[in-house]
Amino acid sequence: MCSEFCIETHDLVKTFGDKTAINHLTLAIPNNGIHAIVGSNGAGKSTLFRLLLGVDTPNSGSIKVYGESATNLSPTTRAKVAYVNEEHTLPTWMKINALLKMQKHFYPKWSDTIYNNVIGFFDVDPNQKIAGLSRGERAGVNLAMVLAQQASTLILDEPTLGLDVVAKQSFLEALLFAERESESTIIYCSHQMEEIERVAENLIILEKGQLTNSSTPEAFVERIKSVMVEAEHLGLSASSLKAEVFEKLPGFINTKSIDESYQLTFVDRTLEQITADLNARSINISFAQNVSLNQAVNAFLSKHHSRPSQAKHTPA
Amino acid sequence: MSTINIQITTGDPRPIFKQIVDGIRMQIADGSLVEGAKLPSVRGLAMQLTINPNTVAKAYGELTAQGLLESRQGLGLFVSEHRQQLSEQEQESRLQKAINAFVNEVAYLDYTQAEIIKETTAALQKITKKGN
Numbered sequence: 001m002c003s004e005f006c007i008e009t010h011d012l013v014k015t016f017g018d019k020t021a022i023n024h025l026t027l028a029i030p031n032n033g034i035h036a037i038v039g040s041n042g043a044g045k046s047t048l049f050r051l052l053l054g055v056d057t058p059n060s061g062s063i064k065v066y067g068e069s070a071t072n073l074s075p076t077t078r079a080k081v082a083y084v085n086e087e088h089t090l091p092t093w094m095k096i097n098a099l100l101k102m103q104k105h106f107y108p109k110w111s112d113t114i115y116n117n118v119i120g121f122f123d124v125d126p127n128q129k130i131a132g133l134s135r136g137e138r139a140g141v142n143l144a145m146v147l148a149q150q151a152s153t154l155i156l157d158e159p160t161l162g163l164d165v166v167a168k169q170s171f172l173e174a175l176l177f178a179e180r181e182s183e184s185t186i187i188y189c190s191h192q193m194e195e196i197e198r199v200a201e202n203l204i205i206l207e208k209g210q211l212t213n214s215s216t217p218e219a220f221v222e223r224i225k226s227v228m229v230e231a232e233h234l235g236l237s238a239s240s241l242k243a244e245v246f247e248k249l250p251g252f253i254n255t256k257s258i259d260e261s262y263q264l265t266f267v268d269r270t271l272e273q274i275t276a277d278l279n280a281r282s283i284n285i286s287f288a289q290n291v292s293l294n295q296a297v298n299a300f301l302s303k304h305h306s307r308p309s310q311a312k313h314t315p316a
Numbered sequence: 317m318s319t320i321n322i323q324i325t326t327g328d329p330r331p332i333f334k335q336i337v338d339g340i341r342m343q344i345a346d347g348s349l350v351e352g353a354k355l356p357s358v359r360g361l362a363m364q365l366t367i368n369p370n371t372v373a374k375a376y377g378e379l380t381a382q383g384l385l386e387s388r389q390g391l392g393l394f395v396s397e398h399r400q401q402l403s404e405q406e407q408e409s410r411l412q413k414a415i416n417a418f419v420n421e422v423a424y425l426d427y428t429q430a431e432i433i434k435e436t437t438a439a440l441q442k443i444t445k446k447g448n
Contacts, residue, residue: 193327
């Protein structure tokens with residue numbers, strides 16, 4: 001089955017009791033490339049993965065893997081997808097050796113070279129039991145085995161969590177070259193912006209089960225604009241200037257009060273538009289700031305992020 | 317093959333691809349990458365910097381489009397001969413920008429206009445001699 005997209009969802013909904021984990025999500029992930037999925041905790045990333053693998057069934061909408069419905073995947077299509085869960089769950093009672101033998105048997109494209117290249121960075125003995133490995137070592141074994149399968153699509157749920165600096169570096173290298181040399185599609189979710197900036201070509205942002213960005217990281221940063229305004233320009237002291245003044249501005253995301261100034265962040269507005277909007281309220285911009293990917297994602301996600309209600313902040 | 321001395325900074329407002337373009341351009345400008353020098357392979361530089369090889373490919377593409385690098389069939393990428401890449405208009409605007417910055421810097425110093433011109437001319441003559 002030849003399809004331009006390895007994964008396509010249409011109007012997908014998944015609820016758990018009263019909680020909507022995936023909220024009318026329409027998403028298409030093209031073949032090849034490294035796609036990073038970012039979102040706050042509980043944004044629906046892991047649920048999306050479970051739906052993709054057919055482990056969970058959606059309430060409504062469709063989800064397709066290589067053109068086939070994920071609720072009814074053929075063994076051939078299922079074999080194209082490799083998955084690593086957050087916990088690196090492996091059979092604890094097995095020895096690494098035995099597990100390897102079993103895995104090799106399952107995957108016709110298995111590569112010992114790739115396995116050895118990755119596992120070489122971990123001090124594990126093939127005769128060790130999985131139960132005896134540290135979290136990082138278990139992650140290493142799991143990731144080495146997944147990369148060695150040479151699957152067409154790799155789905156990784158926070159793969160580098162718990163890896164030491166050296167192991168992380170070698171894993172990322174293996175990942176980068178898996179994509180380029182065996183033309184895999186890698187879909188991976190992480191909270192580590194530094195890593196995403198280095199490896200991801202496509203940045204997918206999920207918020208409360210909805211898609212809010214799918215573009216290159218550079219294009220995403222372009223969506224976010226940050227400006228500084230000085231309270232004294234307003235003829236007001238900083239304390240008398242309330243955030244509500246800014247909240248009505250189009251595209252406004254958040255504000256931070258820094259000494260006598262305010263840093264304002266906007267989404268999907270040009271600098272000219274922001275200047276005009278502020279000027280109309282007799283506010284002048286002192287300067288516009290460039291933002292990094294980390295700052296852009298942080299500002300973007302903060303808008304809808306859960307936070308303690310104001311009342312809890314004020315001492316009684 | 318020449319080695320590329322670039323440090324990638326994550327969390328920088330410049331995207332990584334731009335950091336590579338700027339870094340290589342700077343190395344060509346300061347002479348650490350000479351005309352005809354061979355650049356590392358896409359894979360090699362990606363490995364060195366632990367970044368996506370496609371990002372390196374994109375940066376190389378940009379530098380090639382700007383005429384700073386040229387690809388030789390089957391041999392790789394090389395630093396091309398120096399040619400002026402900027403349009404007349406762009407050159408004029410850059411000159412104006414540099415002059416404005418310079419004037420700003422010297423305006424508050426206690427030199428007469430004649431003295432400033434004399435010093436500037438002398439400095440310019442030095443680089444012209446080098447250039448010839």
